[in-house]
Amino acid sequence: METVSETSAAARVLAVRPVGTTAVLAELSGLHDVLALQALLLEEPLPGQVDVLAAAETVMVKADSPAAARRMGALLLGMDLAVQSHAEGKLVQIDTVYDGEDLAEVARLTGLSAEGVVAAHTGQIWTVAFGGFAPGFGYMVGENQALEVPRRSSPRTAVPAGSVALAGNYSAVYPRKSPGGWQLIGRTAAHMWDLSREQPALAAPGDRVQFRAVRELVEVAQPAASDTGAADIQSGLRILSPGLQSLIQDLGRPGHAGLGVSSAGALDRSSVRRANRIVGNQPSAAVVESVAGGLRVQAVGDQVLAVAGAPSALTVVTPSDGPDMDGADDGGQPEQVRTVPMATAFALLDGEILTVGAPERGFRSYLAIRGGAMADAVLGSRSTDTMSGIGPAPLAAGQLLAAGVATSSNVVGSPELQPEFPDTGVTVLDIVPGPRDDWFDAAALESLCSQDWAVTPRSNRVGMRLDGTPLSRSRDGELPSEGTMAGALQIPPEGQPVLFLADHPITGGYPVIGVVVDHQLDLAAQVPIGGSIRFRWAPGYGLPTSFSSPDVSQTKVSN
Incomplete structure (x- = not known):
């Protein structure tokens, strides 16, 4: 297209x-x-x-x-x-103490006094135009331009939660402690994001906000954390070692981008579906996503498991003081060790220990337990979003993980073949040009697809940071923040691409030169640290739009 x-x-x-x-x-x-x-x-x-x-x-x-x-x-x-007639959103009042670190600077930039800034901020209704940056962070536009100010030249590494801020034509409240470059004019005790509410965002897109100046804040206690009931778990897995990182993941939580929430979910979706299919689970049942091996779990009660994804050695140990292979406890039986195949259902009896070894190829493994991994659902998903902090915490040694009831069949599935997984060589990924390929000239577009990009250790679930010959932009200025998605190749000013993965920010201000085709995102997620990626223009999508369509007014929809 x-x-x-x-x-x-x-x-x-x-x-x-x-x-x-x-x-x-x-x-x-x-x-x-x-x-x-x-x-x-x-x-x-x-x-x-x-x-x-x-x-x-x-x-x-x-x-x-x-x-x-x-x-x-x-x-x-x-x-x-x-x-289109606009339905007027609800009115939200936010009590604010105006003592921000940048209040005097905002007064200087606007030509107002500090009191004038407060009067201008409280004297108009702000409308939440869109969300972004973090869950509950709403870009609010006012009724006039009296408080238009630039971002700080040097962003802060940590802005306190509840900070009331200005940047450009917008005002916002930071919902959580995070880096930020907006001008801080005050603070509030209002909880902008609270998952215990039916609508987690205090002010969602379309809502109106009235700031009210107060001398002190009334702190509203957050709901107490619910008891996980770990001591009551009768069936599941005990985490002996999470390895480098192990997370609970499912197929994600799409549909909440307007609230600043990305879809998140497993990076290799086909491996999740495969593992769940083998143990007889629903496709969306939660699994354990583990990176680079090292995951060790012990069965609490007899379990049926399967591991898909990066091919690894799977070792099962029956402890000497536990039950033997037929379930009888003879006390003096020596420790027993056996191996089980990938992408195949197997039993892990009560007390037995499974170890997932380092991948032979690929990078991420997916452990499915019959019934699914139990965790509290957040916005309809049990997936962990590492960027926003939504969802279950990373698995920790000693944690008990309960088995759920998310089965789809009374029987387990047959062993399945797995695809080839990438190694430390070069993996080819197809990309669709744009939406901002016109920010780059022909030389940069050719360079993107004519070199191998190394996957650096700074990569994570937010994005793969790549290293190669930098790409130069063909235009100056900044791009207004716009929506982005998993697979987007964003080019920061230094010219080294970042390939967004599932936990990416939902908006970005750097131009996206191309996007990996959706069906290859699973492959991209399995490229290991130290591996390389070579991009090529996806067949059927032609040359970059900036060259194939010099007169865009004549361009038609391509089927």
Whole structure:
């Protein structure tokens, strides 16, 4: 699919750009039209629509298939945004103490006194235009431009939770302690994100916010953490060692991008489905995702397990003081050791210990337990989002992990063949150009696909940081933050690509030169640290849009 453009009057989508194979980016003339399109899409979703993410000048629409994404271009261009009536969101009042570290600097930048800044901030209604950066972080636009200020030249490494801030035309409240470059003018005790509420975000997109100046804050206690009931677990796994990192993952939580929440979920989705299928679970049952081997678990009660993903040696030990292989406890039996195959159901009897060895190829292994791994669901998913902190904590030694009831069959499945997994050599990944390939010249686009990019140790579930000959931009300036997705190749100013994975930030301000095709994301997730990636333009998607379509006003939707 190529860039689609519309040159007619305002109150319509100006252009539609592909974002990989399963999303499109609609460009609009301003925030008013962004909000109108977002409201339309939420009220009347397009066929195949999965998620909608508004930003300063764009709306990204995620689809459930490449075919649905291809059809969205013409549908978006045909929408009349002028007829959309905005439903007024709820009014949220936020008590604020105006003693921020940057209050005096904001006064200088705006030509107001400190008291004038407070009056301007409290004297208007702010509307949450879109979410991003972190769950509960809402970009709020005011009724005037009196408080327009730039970001700090040097971002802070840690901004306290509850900080009330300004940047550009926006105001926001930091929902949690995090790095940030906004100008801090005050603080609030309001909990902007609380998963115990039916609507976790205190102020969601479309809601209105009124800040009120107060002299002191009333702290509202957070709900007490629920008891996990670990002592009552009668059936499951005891974590003896989590290895380098082991997390509970399922197929993710799509549909919450507007709240600043990414889909997260397992990085190698096909391996999760395979492991669950083998033990007779539902495809979305939670599993344990483990990195680079070293995971050791002990059965609490008899369990049925399967391990898929990176091929590794699987060793089962029956302790000498535990039951023997037929379940009888004879006390003096010596320790027994056996190996079990990958992608095959096997029994781990009460007290037996499974060790997942270092991968022979690939990087991530997936351990499925019949019934699924039990954990509290957050926004409909048990997956751990390492960037936002949503979901279960990483597994720790001594933890008890209960087995659930997420089965789909009374029997286990047959052993399955696994695909080839990458090693420390070169893995080829297909990419779709754009949505911002026009920020790069022909030399940079050629360099992207003519060299091998090394996967550095700074890589994680947020993104793979690559190293090679840097790519140079062909234009200056900054790109307004816009929606992004797993598979996006974002190019920071230093020119070294970052390949976003499942825990990526939902918006970004660096241009995305291309996006890995959706069906190869599982392969990308298995490229080990020290391996290399070579990109190539995906067959059927042509040359980058900036060269194949010099006159975008004539570009049509490509099927």
